Amino acid sequence: MSFLDRIDECRVFDDSKYRPFRVEGAEVGLVDHALTDLLADYTEAFHVGRGEIGFAADLKTPSARSRTIAAVLDDLRGRGEIKGWRDEPFPVAASHAAPILFTMERAAVPRFGVRAYGVHVNGVVRDGESLRMWIARRSPNKQTEPGKLDQIVAGGQPAGLGLRENLVKECAEEADIPAKLARRAVAVSAVSYRTERREGLRRDVEFCYDLELPPGFEPRNTDGEVAGFELWPIERVIEAVRDTDAFKFNCSLVIIDFLIRHGFIEPDHPDYVALITGLRGLQA
Amino acid sequence: MSFLDRIDECRVFDDSKYRPFRVEGAEVGLVDHALTDLLADYTEAFHVGRGEIGFAADLKTPSARSRTIAAVLDDLRGRGEIKGWRDEPFPVAASHAAPILFTMERAAVPRFGVRAYGVHVNGVVRDGESLRMWIARRSPNKQTEPGKLDQIVAGGQPAGLGLRENLVKECAEEADIPAKLARRAVAVSAVSYRTERREGLRRDVEFCYDLELPPGFEPRNTDGEVAGFELWPIERVIEAVRDTDAFKFNCSLVIIDFLIRHGFIEPDHPDYVALITGLRGLQA
Numbered sequence: 001m002s003f004l005d006r007i008d009e010c011r012v013f014d015d016s017k018y019r020p021f022r023v024e025g026a027e028v029g030l031v032d033h034a035l036t037d038l039l040a041d042y043t044e045a046f047h048v049g050r051g052e053i054g055f056a057a058d059l060k061t062p063s064a065r066s067r068t069i070a071a072v073l074d075d076l077r078g079r080g081e082i083k084g085w086r087d088e089p090f091p092v093a094a095s096h097a098a099p100i101l102f103t104m105e106r107a108a109v110p111r112f113g114v115r116a117y118g119v120h121v122n123g124v125v126r127d128g129e130s131l132r133m134w135i136a137r138r139s140p141n142k143q144t145e146p147g148k149l150d151q152i153v154a155g156g157q158p159a160g161l162g163l164r165e166n167l168v169k170e171c172a173e174e175a176d177i178p179a180k181l182a183r184r185a186v187a188v189s190a191v192s193y194r195t196e197r198r199e200g201l202r203r204d205v206e207f208c209y210d211l212e213l214p215p216g217f218e219p220r221n222t223d224g225e226v227a228g229f230e231l232w233p234i235e236r237v238i239e240a241v242r243d244t245d246a247f248k249f250n251c252s253l254v255i256i257d258f259l260i261r262h263g264f265i266e267p268d269h270p271d272y273v274a275l276i277t278g279l280r281g282l283q284a
Numbered sequence: 285m286s287f288l289d290r291i292d293e294c295r296v297f298d299d300s301k302y303r304p305f306r307v308e309g310a311e312v313g314l315v316d317h318a319l320t321d322l323l324a325d326y327t328e329a330f331h332v333g334r335g336e337i338g339f340a341a342d343l344k345t346p347s348a349r350s351r352t353i354a355a356v357l358d359d360l361r362g363r364g365e366i367k368g369w370r371d372e373p374f375p376v377a378a379s380h381a382a383p384i385l386f387t388m389e390r391a392a393v394p395r396f397g398v399r400a401y402g403v404h405v406n407g408v409v410r411d412g413e414s415l416r417m418w419i420a421r422r423s424p425n426k427q428t429e430p431g432k433l434d435q436i437v438a439g440g441q442p443a444g445l446g447l448r449e450n451l452v453k454e455c456a457e458e459a460d461i462p463a464k465l466a467r468r469a470v471a472v473s474a475v476s477y478r479t480e481r482r483e484g485l486r487r488d489v490e491f492c493y494d495l496e497l498p499p500g501f502e503p504r505n506t507d508g509e510v511a512g513f514e515l516w517p518i519e520r521v522i523e524a525v526r527d528t529d530a531f532k533f534n535c536s537l538v539i540i541d542f543l544i545r546h547g548f549i550e551p552d553h554p555d556y557v558a559l560i561t562g563l564r565g566l567q568a
Contacts, residue, residue: 186547263470267491
């Protein structure tokens with residue numbers, strides 16, 4: 001196993017299996033053929049063409065589209081087609097900074113191959129030359145990847161919050177990090193990927209932050225999403241990412257990016273350029 | 285002008301103008317049609333096919349290829365076709381870590397669209413919350429981009445030296461940085477690009493290092509390549525890269541990468557993902 005294997009696990013994608021979902025000219029999703037066949041029955045909601053899918057022509061506003069797709073998804077949920085319902089509206093737009101085209105239930109996002117955004121925090125403790133990293137173990141009750149290792153704080157980007165606001169909120173909920181400390185997090189990078197998972201097609205951009213924590217700080221989970229935290233020497237983190245699949249798939253990418261930025265993976269590594277390109281070369 | 289303009293200046297490329305130069309199955313160069321016509325006359329050296337160029341079939345060893353292309357380039361130099369002769373053998377391989385397939389005069393590298401590698405050092409001085417960066421002004425006598433702004437230390441990767449050895453050597457020559465201090469440089473990233481310049485097609489991977497310098501250190505050029513050094517507040521560096529073309533084209537990319545890694549460009553910048561992808565998404 002190698003660092004590059006972690007990246008390859010995040011680019012499992014077969015173009016021929018999907019049809020673009022377009023709204024106002026922008027490709028906002030990729031829908032597989034099975035879901036396409038289901039959606040074709042909801043003619044009041046969708047127009048299913050040979051090369052693409054879109055909303056029905058009379059659904060011209062974000063609120064009309066959102067109401068309509070909500071009814072369809074509720075019906076599909078009743079038929080057992082949408083699993084892991086979260087009751088959380090997810091904003092769909094042409095890009096992160098663009099206006100919202102409609103909102104949809106978050107659980108359906110990977111089924112529609114819609115791009116999502118999140119924040120991931122590398123929580124580290126420096127002590128002279130030594131560097132340790134706080135590692136979270138995901139709760140056995142999480143819907144995706146229960147029990148896997150994770151960043152100290154990571155979360156999806158919801159509608160209506162700024163990235164920094166979301167970061168501070170997630171820091172409080174997931175690790176009881178006070179706002180004053182959380183605000184010291186430095187934006188450092190983004191990783192992106194497009195890959196097929198059990199839940200559907202994940203097309204994510206994860207914004208990465210480094211947060212140096214004082215040696216005396218102890219994270220404490222408050223929202224039930226984390227089973228526990230451990231403070232690992234960076235060497236142990238390196239081995240776990242390189243040699244095992246103990247980390248959640250996208251958390252591995254965030255750590256490889258960290259290792260490159262801090263000189264723990266050096267340019268004489270034979271995969272150095274492939275790693276750097278692979279972490280964000282692909283459009284999600 | 286914007287950060288993204290700096291990246292766009294590093295991806296001026298028209299595929300239809302070039303033919304791949306292949307050696308032992310690997311594409312090691314991209315040759316434009318004018319040079320292709322010239323090379324077609326050297327039938328003892330090259331085989332010019334419709335879709336690609338290669339060495340003549342009997343040139344099977346690195347030394348035979350190197351000797352043969354040296355004679356051709358010497359002839360082309362006499363005809364005024366290769367300018368800025370450096371008398372410096374450049375190793376050509378399928379990738380940075382791969383075995384050398386042949387060597388060629390460095391001045392001909394962009395004419396053949398051969399990939400090159402280099403090291404760039406961000407030399408910074410921290411003082412509490414403030415950050416300053418040492419900026420070099422290139423000598424008016426440099427063959428490429430005289431008078432432009434540059435990193436404190438940057439140089440091409442020659443044959444037979446490791447990256448770290450080259451870094452220490454360049455630090456000594458370009459800025460009189462003692463080896464002990466130079467070895468503190470941390471490998472942090474790589475930027476890559478493929479772009480047409482006056483000298484030909486530049487396809488480079490630049491390995492980036494951050495080096496924190498003590499406030500009392502004063503760089504001093506010893507090889508005549510730098511006209512002078514200035515210590516700039518990071519805000520002035522940001523403005524110069526974003527709003528002007530004062531920096532050498534690839535040095536701008538190294539600085540944009542630095543600004544992202546250190547949180548001076550944040551994810552709410554509308555071009556954040558495009559910048560991160562553009563810095564290393566393209567294969568060089």
